[in-house]
Amino acid sequence: MLNLIHPSDLSVTHGLDSARIGTRPLVQRRLADLRGCFADVPAYEAALARDNPLIYAVTAVEPAAGDGQLHYGLGVLYPGRVGDEYHLTKGHHHAHRPAAEVYVGLAGAGAMLLEDEATGESRLVPLARNTVVYVPGHTAHRTINTGAEPLVYLGIYPANAGHDYAVVGQRNFRQVVVDRGGLPTLVERAVLSLRP
Numbered sequence: 001m002l003n004l005i006h007p008s009d010l011s012v013t014h015g016l017d018s019a020r021i022g023t024r025p026l027v028q029r030r031l032a033d034l035r036g037c038f039a040d041v042p043a044y045e046a047a048l049a050r051d052n053p054l055i056y057a058v059t060a061v062e063p064a065a066g067d068g069q070l071h072y073g074l075g076v077l078y079p080g081r082v083g084d085e086y087h088l089t090k091g092h093h094h095a096h097r098p099a100a101e102v103y104v105g106l107a108g109a110g111a112m113l114l115e116d117e118a119t120g121e122s123r124l125v126p127l128a129r130n131t132v133v134y135v136p137g138h139t140a141h142r143t144i145n146t147g148a149e150p151l152v153y154l155g156i157y158p159a160n161a162g163h164d165y166a167v168v169g170q171r172n173f174r175q176v177v178v179d180r181g182g183l184p185t186l187v188e189r190a191v192l193s194l195r196p
C-alpha cells in the first residue's frame, strides 16, 4: 500500500494563515457564497453591499480511497461578524451518514455547532488551539470563529464520508451563534429571523 501513496501525501507542511498546502486546490468561500447561512438577512445584505470578503478557505488532502483510508482538510476561518452572528462555514452532513470526524484546533478560538439529524438537538462545543472535537455520525457540523484571530483547524474523516451540503442548504441549522455581551450564545434561528 505504501508504494501506492504519492510521496507528497505522506507528509505535508502548512502555514496557519491561508489553508494552502502546496499546489493542492484551495476552496475559498466569500460572503456572497454564504447566502442563506446567516439568520439576520438585512445585516447580511448590508454587509454584502459594502464588501465581499473572504470568510474561509479549505484544502483537502486525499491520499487514498477505499475502506479504512482517511482524508483530511485544513481550514482557516477568518474572524468577523455579520450583525451579531460570527463568521461561520456553510456546514454539512457527510454523504455517508454514519461517518464521524475529528477536528483538531491549531490556532485561534471558536466553536463547532453540532446538530443531530434525527432529533434536531444542538450542541455548541469549543474548537480552538489545543482542542479536539469529536463529530459523531449523523450530525450536521458547522465551524464558527468567535475570536479575533483566524481559526485554523484540521478535520479528519473516513475516505468514504463524502460531503452533503444540500440538506443543510435547504433546512439550515436550527440554532445560530450570536455575540451577546461578548459571549457566544445559541439562539433559535427562527427567533433571530423574525426580529423586527
Ligand SMILES: [Fe+2]
Pocket: 092, 093, 094, 101, 141, 155, 157
Ligand atoms: Fe465533515
